[in-house]
Amino acid sequence: MPRFHCPAPLATGAELDLPAGAARHVQVLRLQPGDAITLFHGGSAPGDPGGEFEATVLRMGRSDVRVQVGAHHAVEREAPRAVHLLAGITANERMDWLVEKAAELGVASITPLVAERSVLKLKGERADKKLAHWQAVAVAACEQCGRNRVPVVHAAVDLAGWLQGPAAAAAAAGWQRLLLSLRGGAVPLRAAAGSGGPVVFLSGPEGGLSAGEEDLALAQGFAPVTLGARVLRAETAPLAALAALTLQ
Numbered sequence: 001m002p003r004f005h006c007p008a009p010l011a012t013g014a015e016l017d018l019p020a021g022a023a024r025h026v027q028v029l030r031l032q033p034g035d036a037i038t039l040f041h042g043g044s045a046p047g048d049p050g051g052e053f054e055a056t057v058l059r060m061g062r063s064d065v066r067v068q069v070g071a072h073h074a075v076e077r078e079a080p081r082a083v084h085l086l087a088g089i090t091a092n093e094r095m096d097w098l099v100e101k102a103a104e105l106g107v108a109s110i111t112p113l114v115a116e117r118s119v120l121k122l123k124g125e126r127a128d129k130k131l132a133h134w135q136a137v138a139v140a141a142c143e144q145c146g147r148n149r150v151p152v153v154h155a156a157v158d159l160a161g162w163l164q165g166p167a168a169a170a171a172a173a174g175w176q177r178l179l180l181s182l183r184g185g186a187v188p189l190r191a192a193a194g195s196g197g198p199v200v201f202l203s204g205p206e207g208g209l210s211a212g213e214e215d216l217a218l219a220q221g222f223a224p225v226t227l228g229a230r231v232l233r234a235e236t237a238p239l240a241a242l243a244a245l246t247l248q
Contacts, residue, residue, distance in 0.1 A: 003038040005139045010041050010053050014069045023065040033057050042150035051075055052148050077146050079106030079246035082198040086111045087238045088205030091119040094235040099134045101239050103141035106246045112156040117207040122156050159213050163220055179217045181224035189225045203238045
């Protein structure tokens with residue numbers, strides 16, 4: 001059954017017009033009045049019932065789709081461990097791929113990291129457009145894979161900015177901090193991560209983090225870890241770590 005993200009309030013028996021993106025998708029699929037779909041809110045704000053809702057298409061307009069919300073199902077498909085990626089921004093479509101696959105694997109949130117070696121530098125309107133695009137990629141991935149919680153893609157930030165921001169303050173409250181590093185003495189990821197509690201996993205862009213960035217991360221409590229003898233691409237490494245941490 002087709003699944004659609006609907007950030008509007010959902011309640012059994014309600015009638016509502018789908019958001020523009022979901023409406024376009026319904027029209028592309030050529031659904032008709034009477035067809036069944038699944039809706040999910042995708043957030044974790046107060047009042048969000050979570051799970052997903054059955055719904056029925058009532059009317060197909062030229063640019064709008066009206067549905068009636070049906071039964072609620074409290075099913076959730078979240079990873080057993082919250083992993084927050086702080087990932088160096090990669091070039092071109094590679095960042096799209098990273099966001100998509102991370103959402104499928106169950107990432108809790110993604111913060112695009114503007115690292116010293118990042119090829120793509122984002123500022124102003126361009127940064128806003130990229131952020132909206134990456135969030136839409138995460139939504140589409142959740143629609144496809146069955147997740148009912150959409151991971152937040154935070155605004156791009158450099159490492160010093162992240163360490164001074166609210167996410168770092170939250171991470172200080174018992175979250176484990178892991179740094180992907182090629183330095184000697186790095187511990188295998190599985191040995192370092194254990195099995196409980198939220199994790200922030202930091203990895204760099206093409207070329208990795210600079211020595212200064214790694215020093216800053218280590219000084220702020222990040223533990224260096226390795227994924228093995230092979231050097232993975234910048235878009236592959238955080239996904240491999242995410243899979244190791246969540247698919248247990």
